[in-house]
Amino acid sequence: IDNLSHAEEKVSRCTEELGSLYSEMGFEAVVSKIKEKNEALEKETLSIAVTGESGTGKSALVNAMRDLNPGEPGAAEEGTTEQTMKVTRYKHPKLETVCFYDLPGIGTLNFPARDYAKMVNLNTYDLFIIVIGNRFLEHDALLIREIQKMKKQFYFVRSKIDFEFNNLKHQNRENDCGFSSQEVFLVSSRFIKDLDFPRFCDILESQLSENKRYIFQLSLPNFSADVVRKKKAILHRKILAAAAASFVAGASPIPGVSIACDIAILVKTFLEIRKSFGLDDDSLGSLALKVGKPVEVLKAEVKNPFIYDITETSVIRVIAGSTAAVAVMAAEEAAHLIPIVGSVVGAPVSFLTTYGILRNSLDKFEQSAVRVIIKAFEA
Ligand SMILES: Nc1nc2c(ncn2[C@@H]2O[C@H](COP(=O)(O)OP(=O)(O)O)[C@@H](O)[C@H]2O)c(=O)[nH]1
Ligand SMILES: [Mg+2]
Numbered sequence: 001i002d003n004l005s006h007a008e009e010k011v012s013r014c015t016e017e018l019g020s021l022y023s024e025m026g027f028e029a030v031v032s033k034i035k036e037k038n039e040a041l042e043k044e045t046l047s048i049a050v051t052g053e054s055g056t057g058k059s060a061l062v063n064a065m066r067d068l069n070p071g072e073p074g075a076a077e078e079g080t081t082e083q084t085m086k087v088t089r090y091k092h093p094k095l096e097t098v099c100f101y102d103l104p105g106i107g108t109l110n111f112p113a114r115d116y117a118k119m120v121n122l123n124t125y126d127l128f129i130i131v132i133g134n135r136f137l138e139h140d141a142l143l144i145r146e147i148q149k150m151k152k153q154f155y156f157v158r159s160k161i162d163f164e165f166n167n168l169k170h171q172n173r174e175n176d177c178g179f180s181s182q183e184v185f186l187v188s189s190r191f192i193k194d195l196d197f198p199r200f201c202d203i204l205e206s207q208l209s210e211n212k213r214y215i216f217q218l219s220l221p222n223f224s225a226d227v228v229r230k231k232k233a234i235l236h237r238k239i240l241a242a243a244a245a246s247f248v249a250g251a252s253p254i255p256g257v258s259i260a261c262d263i264a265i266l267v268k269t270f271l272e273i274r275k276s277f278g279l280d281d282d283s284l285g286s287l288a289l290k291v292g293k294p295v296e297v298l299k300a301e302v303k304n305p306f307i308y309d310i311t312e313t314s315v316i317r318v319i320a321g322s323t324a325a326v327a328v329m330a331a332e333e334a335a336h337l338i339p340i341v342g343s344v345v346g347a348p349v350s351f352l353t354t355y356g357i358l359r360n361s362l363d364k365f366e367q368s369a370v371r372v373i374i375k376a377f378e379a
Helices: 011-025 027-043 058-065 113-119 138-149 161-168 197-206 210-219 225-249 263-276 281-291 295-299 312-341 346-377
Strands: 046-051 088-091 098-102 127-131 153-158 184-186
Touching: 027 210, 027 225, 046 058, 046 210, 058 098, 058 127, 098 210, 113 138, 127 138, 153 197, 184 197, 197 210, 210 225, 225 263, 225 346, 263 312, 263 346, 281 295, 281 346, 295 346, 312 346
Parallel strands: 046 098, 046 127, 127 153, 153 184
Antiparallel strands: 088 098
């Protein structure tokens, strides 16, 4: 199943592999394996703590990492000088198992260093981002000591680089806090595709466990073709899960198309793919605002009209249009599969059709997503 998650797998190749999995374990076993993996992925949580002095850009960074512009619904308020007095949670707008936490400063009157770990439940976070200003503070060192006791990962980020670029030219990038082996990532929450932000994400994800890595990748703003490619690999798993769900639902043939698959599952999965690739209206509007371009300019890069019109009717049209490729493949595969599966003759067809239709469209969605990004970020 892991082998199947490669983004570039072809449909035929994939069904071939499924076929062999299938003959070893039986189709029901394959389906429950796919379901089990998908449920684990959907249940997985990622908790990212962000801490640092007031004014260093924490709120802006939490917004940027959740792909929210300042002032958008759900965005953290920027520019408040008030110290955070409690842990504040910010959910990711598209993935609610991914949360950011703005932690209050350590060593303050309300949060003495020795009680801090307990008071903010330090052991519940997966990783820590310490946003530093132009100097390293004793508070940061105190916090790191606590994080190290918990054997958790922490990262230094210096933000607002676009703003402070001129000052920074006269400084060096080393920090002077006794943690000089640790890199300080230079980022700007206004220009996330630039400076160290992409590399920061790469390093961060490389240190996460498998499912946490997947949801982190899915949660990222679409700022590069590389991000889109990673999302595609995860969406491929979602497609397998949709096919498994279609099998379990025991989809019956669609009138007029004469192939079996569950339209509701297809619609839901297409919408999920569109959203993950940032091709829905909200995402495009938000991206347009971020890069200061008219949304129509970005929309014009989406060449496939189906992407803007995902309904039961249009999905049936897609199925009808792709019956030549998909249904033939599905029927051929079914011919191999029927002797193995025995009585549930209709079901594997619905699995293969669902898989085939979604998999065929995934490339088109990806191409549009990449075109939009190129357009959005071109000078
Ligand atoms: N130009 C620019 N301004 C930023 C950036 N990050 C934050 N700011 C601004 O700097 C101020 C402080 O940022 P904020 O995120 O509220 O800092 P916090 O107190 O650490 O949460 C706000 O006015 C932000 O809009 C950035 O990357 N670039
Ligand atoms: Mg703040």
